[in-house]
Amino acid sequence: xxxxPANSDTANDPLTFNVRPAKNDPDLPVPDLPLIxxxxxxxxxxxxxxxxxxxxxxxxxxxxxxxESTAFDPGxxxxxxSGVVSRFALDLTQGAVIDFWAKGRATGPHWQxxxxxxxxxxxxxxxxxxxxxAHLIRTYVGAxxxxxxxxxxxxxxxxxxxxxxxxxxxxxxxxxxxxxxxVTFYRDGEEQYEAEAKIDLDVHAQRPxxxxxxxxxxxxxIDDLRIYGTAIWPESIEIxxxxxxxxxxxxxxxxxxxxxxxxxADIDGxxxxxxVATTNGA
Numbered sequence: 001x002x003x004x005p006a007n008s009d010t011a012n013d014p015l016t017f018n019v020r021p022a023k024n025d026p027d028l029p030v031p032d033l034p035l036i037x038x039x040x041x042x043x044x045x046x047x048x049x050x051x052x053x054x055x056x057x058x059x060x061x062x063x064x065x066x067x068e069s070t071a072f073d074p075g076x077x078x079x080x081x082s083g084v085v086s087r088f089a090l091d092l093t094q095g096a097v098i099d100f101w102a103k104g105r106a107t108g109p110h111w112q113x114x115x116x117x118x119x120x121x122x123x124x125x126x127x128x129x130x131x132x133x134a135h136l137i138r139t140y141v142g143a144x145x146x147x148x149x150x151x152x153x154x155x156x157x158x159x160x161x162x163x164x165x166x167x168x169x170x171x172x173x174x175x176x177x178x179x180x181x182x183v184t185f186y187r188d189g190e191e192q193y194e195a196e197a198k199i200d201l202d203v204h205a206q207r208p209x210x211x212x213x214x215x216x217x218x219x220x221x222i223d224d225l226r227i228y229g230t231a232i233w234p235e236s237i238e239i240x241x242x243x244x245x246x247x248x249x250x251x252x253x254x255x256x257x258x259x260x261x262x263x264x265a266d267i268d269g270x271x272x273x274x275x276v277a278t279t280n281g282a
Contacts, residue, residue: 026172026189031097033228036088040224041070045084047239047270053126054082054212057242064221066101066170071221076214078111083212085119085126088231090209092118093201095179096229098209103221104143105168111216112143116225117153117175119210123234132212136204137183139173141166141213143220152185152193159185159193170223177229206232241268 037049041060045052052058056075065071075082090096102114119125121133140151142163149160174186181198184191209227213220264273 026186028099028174028186028189031176031228033095033097034230036090036227036229036231037086038224038226039072041065041072044269044271045072047242047272048237049087050084051087051123051126051240052082052084052242053128053132054080055129056082058082058084061219061221064219065223066103069223071103071223072211072225073215073220074114074211074213074222076111076212077216078214080129081115081132081212081214083115083210085123085211086209086227087123087237088208088233089122089206090118090177090227091206091230091232092177092181092199093179093205094230096177096227098175098228099172099224099226100211101170101172101223101225102141103168103170103219103223104141104163104166105218105220106143106145106148106163107218108144108216109146110144111214112218112220114141114143114211114213114220114222115139116173116211116222117209118177118207120204120207123208126210135210136199136207137175137177138210139175139185141173141220143167143218150187152195154183154195154197154199157195157197159195161192172224239270239272241270 045058054076056077058075059073061071061073098116100116104112104114106112115138117138118136119133120136125131125133135153138153142149142151148163150163152159171188176184181201183199184194186192211222259277261278263276265276266272267274
């Protein structure tokens with residue numbers, strides 16, 4: 001194992017360690033915190049829970065999940081990550097736990113990774129392709145053949161282990177945030193790293209959860225995400241369209257008089273009906 005300073009360029013140094021196959025249920029206690037969300041992705045990406053970002057957008061992979069269920073693939077490409085950020089914020093002052101399973105299959109040197117954790121920004125800060133805030137806390141599963149590491153990060157503090165022994169197999173990860181700001185990282189039921197620094201809770205008291213990555217020419221899969229703690233929901237939520245018909249932002253500026261028809265259809269894939277007004281010839 002190796003702990004790296006924030007400016008380290010030694011990600012390719014050879015490291016060796018033993019890996020036991022992940023069990024179906026690693027020996028970790030159930031957190032003594034309320035379960036906010038158990039996300040198995042079987043009902044799609046719920047727009048009221050998650051805000052999608054990036055290009056190409058995330059997609060769900062039926063039958064590719066951990067138990068032949070549906071898995072989440074973050075999407076992304078050579079330039080930017082794609083993924084989702086929670087509509088709610090975690091109250092980090094009360095403590096929190098994020099559990100998830102991930103499977104990375106390395107087929108190329110770069111752009112094949114999954115990242116789960118807590119954002120430095122807010123949900124509103126995620127805007128389009130380039131509007132992607134940095135991470136406060138994350139577990140990074142890097143299936144890239146050239147980089148090849150799993151990273152546990154709190155701010156600038158980083159701890160890494162090689163991904164190659166974990167390649168193309170499901171493993172469970174846990175991020176444990178204590179009420180005093182201490183952060184501990186687990187893999188397959190065993191502690192991998194406790195950060196020396198602590199979260200500055202005066203600055204970062206409430207932050208959303210992000211699930212993102214890049215799956216260029218491969219499948220990067222995330223399943224069975226569980227979030228424990230206290231959720232802070234906004235008073236109102238504005239749902240953004242994820243339909244390619246509307247993502248370009250085109251506005252038809254014309255009078256709707258005389259109105260010929262109003263139709264209801266779920267055009268943007270949000271799970272809610274959209275009202276479409278039409279006029280004669282438009």
